[in-house]
Amino acid sequence: MTATMDISLDEDGKLQLEEHEGVGAWPKDRRFTSVGQGAHRLEGLEKVTGKAQYTYDVRLPGQLEARVLRSPHPHARILSIDTSAAEALPGVHAVLHHGNTEPIEWYNGSFVFDPTLRMVGDEVAAVAADSGDIAEDAIRLIRVEYEVLPHVTYFEDALRPDAPHVREGGNLTDEPTVYDRGDADAALQRAHVVVDRKFTTQCAIHNSLEPHGSTASWDGDDLTLWSSTQSVFTIREQVAEALGTSEHRVRVIKHHMGGGFGAKQVAWKNDVIAPLLAKRTGRPVQLMLDREAESLAAGNRPATWQHVRFGADRDGKLVAVWADIHIDAGAYQVGGEASNVSGMYQSLYKCDNVHTEARNIYTNTGPAVAFRAPGHVEAAWAIEQTMDELARKLGLDPVEFRRRNYSEVDQLEGKPYSLPEGLSLSYDKVTEAFGWNTEGRERGAGSKRRGLGFAAHDWIAGSGSPPAYAWAKLNPDGGLDIITGTQDIGTGTRTGLGQIGAEELGIDLADVSVQLGDTALGPYSPVSSGSSTLASIGPAVRGAVNDVREQLLRLAATKMEVAADRLTIADGRISVADGGGESLSIAEVMADVAPANLMGKGVRGPNPDDVAIRTFGAQCVEVEVDTDTGEVTVLRVATAHDIGRIVNPTLVDSQIWGGITQGVGFALHEERVVDDRLGRILNANLEEYHVPTIVDIPEMTHAHVGVPDTRANITGAKGVGEPPLIPTAPAIANAIYDAVGIRVENAPISRQRMLTLLREQTTTTNGNGVTA
């Protein structure tokens, strides 16, 4: 593993990453001084004083506010649009719509302002005005005549022969994605036990507290765009293309962001409409979505239907994994990270006979987009409940059953995992921390029934990948600036990168500053998605700081008249490693080059091609089910994840608590509800869409796996943002089964749903149900 490389193209135009000799993995016996410490967030002071500037907080001289008129119909054509009254309203500066703008292609085969509307919430017109109130008044004055077209709300209905088409060519986004390994159907015939079930997961809304939005300001042909985004460079590329300008004319800035969770990794229409309005008016324009629009038109975790058939032999060996998967794409495919529901079926457990078949289906509803562990959260719901049921049928402990179907190899590519014991260690650590024991425990009394549940996961993207770059500037006073074009989406990227830089140079974190989130000032970094940011950028930062360190040691070697390779740096002082009392501070050495800086460049090296890098993990959950009310209380959760080296345990724990908390919300009460006839969302607000509150969280324990993945990259760290959410919902469902003997196939496990299932159980068991 090396830290530097060059990018070139081979004769076929394929990207080549050429390695150079650079810095290797940190040695096992290294005494870490900064990495591994629970440092406070570098931006903490800004965030607790209200000074942190989010996109919503940008205030420029003469700035106008924009609002959007959205389609009230799930499928319609605009016959006419009259904006005269809106334009005549004092304080209104511009009204844009399809009739007075050039068509700009957007999504798949549609336009930014498209006369055909395919969902409630599609953009019809946009207004820029002196204030938000005036812009809203103007929106209400726009008169639109619609031709209402037939629509389809639910993906379960969209493949029927008589279903209205969301777009030409039918309601399948593509041909079905089919994967086969061995012969799953034949293996199911021979299996000793088979579980055959149909599971569904609901559509969930990200509901980031800061909505999607942008603030645009033109200076001649140069655009500065503040965007609430997970990828400043992606926005720059997409916006430059949409506006027909060069990328160097577009500067995208994101200092702080109020949550994204996957929904902000691509440009959205606000990123283009704000610049268009700013151009038309000659004034800066801020366009932030309101809460309703966040639910309608800013992405969601798609609903899924999963028909699952798993088979095992007498010895508890998984002989067949078969899944037919339908996914609700919504009205558009917006790009970004794929929601690969099939993936975990193919990889998590060792199985020779696997068949998956997935269909993405258009409906006249808001578009799906990546949402924290896209595809995996949905798949885990079905896979992990099926595994639990198989274990019960075989009379095996669910953890033991999983251990019997363990793969040390990526079964798709045939490569060993970079840390083959990662999942096994997760099983060990989590069961120990939780006190997993399915025998002779407290089961509750009366109407309060307790149960334990277990679930595991893998995750594909936490390894990070090239290309990504970083620069380091060592200042004459010994302080260090780290500059990258990545962004901190609230996870603590600034702090983690600062710690890696401080560690590499041998200085205190207090002497490091980290600049990011600006395409004009930092070198390219990829989108912050897939839990990959630290593992993608961290190695580049190490490389850049190591570059500076080498230059510094050469300067010191001359000054101290020793060979550079005998020198070491600790606590900001340079000394001879193997004895001698002499030491110099970094500033004393830098005095020779002052006032200049030392400049370092770091490049993320390629991932090794002989191993597959994954993040594994497992969770144990205890729940209490109230059989009188249907209320499910998650009492405690223990979790363990193979996330490699922990750069900052405090920030890792925060990611884990947050992931589990979102998992509890997904399991029990989050669900977008759409009226079939009107195609409208009935709970497009935070009152009726129930995100977890402080009283909904369980007791949580993080059992560290604690093994650096030195094959993954030169920091040994892998991402943790998404993994903790993946197993939570199925672990809760398995615990409910353990408590009351009911398999909940449809998420979320709302009180109403639970109560219905409890009643059905009491009826079918002739009064001898669980409440007896």
Next chain:
Amino acid sequence: MTTPDKAPASPRVPVTLRVNGSDHHLLVEPRHTLLDTLREDLRLTGTKKVCDMGNCGACTVHQDGHSVYSCLTLAVEANGSEVRTVEGLADAGELDPVQEAFIRADAFQCGFCTPGQLMSLRALLDARPDPTDEEIAKAVTGNLCRCGAYHNIMKAGRLAAEIQAERRATGNGPTAGMEAAE
């Protein structure tokens, strides 16, 4: 303050607010919320707009010592009152105990709900310097955090009470409450 080059849509009325210790004489539309007044007219953007309908708590400020949703308060209703926002929590650079506790307990991730959480907890500690866990949870149960920082927000609530008690015992720093901003 907007910079209208055309007349505003409806007549404006005078409103006087004392915000974080400074007096402001403003002309606002009667429908203008206290939240918009703070964020747009006074450029105090620390207070956040999330739902704009009283569901989420992100816009929580203090009005005459009580925590209120500034999105559900009209500026004209707040006329003559004393308003405290997150920008008014720290005293001459020294952080309020709730601010210090949030940093030390890592009680935020994206930070967008943080100003509202801080103001809710500040109001709690003004009324109940030694709160129970139940009281802490109740104080912020209307403050949504999508990152799920609740576990550490609970810790920060307990820690803030400790820091406040320590400071009071040693006579150091702001004793917290409205007097710190005055």
